[in-house]
Amino acid sequence: MEAMLRIRAALLLSALALLSLFFRSYSQEIQIANAERRIDLTSHIVKVFLTLKVENVGTSPASEILLAFPPTQVDQLALVKAAATVGKRKKKSYLALDVIPTELPDAPNGTKYFSISLLNPLSTGETATLEVLYILTHSLEPFPAEISQSESQLVYYRDSALILSPYHIKKQTTFFKTPSSKLESFTRVEPTNRAGTELKYGPYENHPPYSFLPILLHFENNNPFAIVEELVREVEISHWGNLQITESYKLAHAGARHKGMFSRVEYQSRPSISGVSSFKNLLARLPPRVHSVYYRDEIGNISSSHLRTDPWKSELEIEPRYPLFGGWKATFVIGYGLPLEDFLFESPDGKRYLNFSFGCPLVETVVNKLTVKVALPEGAKDPSAVIPFPVEQHLEVT
Structure with a gap:
């Protein structure tokens, strides 16, 4: 037994040596x-x-x-x-x-x-x-x-x-x-x-x-250090031709932490100097033909948002209730509907495929943790996901 282990160890070392030699000569x-x-x-x-x-x-x-x-x-x-x-x-x-x-x-x-x-x-x-x-x-x-x-x-x-x-x-x-x-x-x-x-x-x-x-x-560098600490995207497929998206954000300013008191008067009267490293708005690029858009937080609806649409894209500009300085955080929800026909396709064998963007629509942001939940309509069988990078996948049946 001991002799066999020695032989295996010798073979392993020889293989590693050959592999190392191969890559060295390759370079x-x-x-x-x-x-x-x-x-x-x-x-x-x-x-x-x-x-x-x-x-x-x-x-x-x-x-x-x-x-x-x-x-x-x-x-x-x-x-x-x-x-x-x-x-x-x-x-x-x-x-x-x-x-x-x-x-x-x-x-x-x-x-x-x-x-x-x-x-x-x-x-x-x-x-x-x-x-x-x-x-x-x-x-x-x-x-x-x-x-x-x-x-x-x-x-x-x-x-x-x-x-x-x-x-x-x-x-x-x-x-x-x-x-x-x-x-x-x-x-x-x-x-x-x-x-x-x-x-x-x-x-x-x-x-x-x-x-x-x-x-x-x-x-x-005074550009927005916008970090999404956690994003949960819920995608619901309806039998009635609609795709409903709900996105729950935990947003943070990851730049230098704010110290001292915050003066809103100074912030509003001297915007080019006071709070130059803060940010007060973000841009979300949404698919075309978006409808029923809402933007809210725990308090209720936030009216400071602007939606611009054309046949090729939709842009939603959002403003949190307060400007974000380093270390400050905000939570909010963005929701919208989309025509299901733009994203659902049927193959010749009768299977249906949902082709939908995986990531975050907010421009120039980093997402630390992303969860995507897809709610399938009643009667759906054998679901599977194809994603161009490794992710954890779980199937929940209710």
Whole structure:
């Protein structure tokens, strides 16, 4: 028995060693000829646009490209998308690529990976241009952590001047875009250039795999730090041709906490100065042909809302009963009806499908916890849900 365990352990170690050797040799077959990263810091949701010109310098075709993320960003990743660039200039087009999380046995210091599947294997000597978008949430840290009503909000953002990658990068440049030109401080890594609201790092040349150079930016950001701590969306399918939506929100301002007294007189008389980091309205983008819209809280109906509709979309602007400063919270409910025929479809085999948006309609908000409840009409059988990312699913029968 002991001998068998030793053999199994030896085989496992051999397999891991071969796998590690495979990924190490694989990374040497690809190099990034040029990388340009643009990081948008103009809201509390950080959007990163990455353009990679990859080249196969190995001896065998490559079918995937790896993206690497440091452990400090792993829990902040909300979305990763990639596309291949086809054509040039006016004839340029983009083809979406599959992106899936993956693991490497020799990943350094908690690095997380995503694998981009190429449309066609990249042969030796060939190049391809990839466009990557990834979004980070909860990555801006208010500092100071508390501010008064009349103070602007300053935040920290931490990253690297160099792009973390398992590949050698021949040339790379990073651009940061801030909401205003008020930049308190930033880490200098020459060459570094600043012009207005843009900060440029690089170009840097010939950096080996996993190069990382921490930087810190301290800048003004008074955009709404709107966080939905919890959202419950209830979707009720009616036999009478209607889709009824009820959304219950627990909203918070996740920016620097408000300190001191709040003066409504000062807030209303000097709106451009007093409470500049607060927010008093939000925009919800709803489907077209929406009807029977309401907006209320525990007290009752809230009249400060405005609905704009056209044949392509509906926009509902809502105002809580009071402006939200850092640390303040509000709860409310939005409800509306939709024509069922716009979302319910029947397949040739007689099954019915409801095609409906999963996420939150509020613009520029982050949802920490989302629950979607779908109430099926009486007589519905064998329900199932198809969602393009992992979620917990439960079936309740009443």
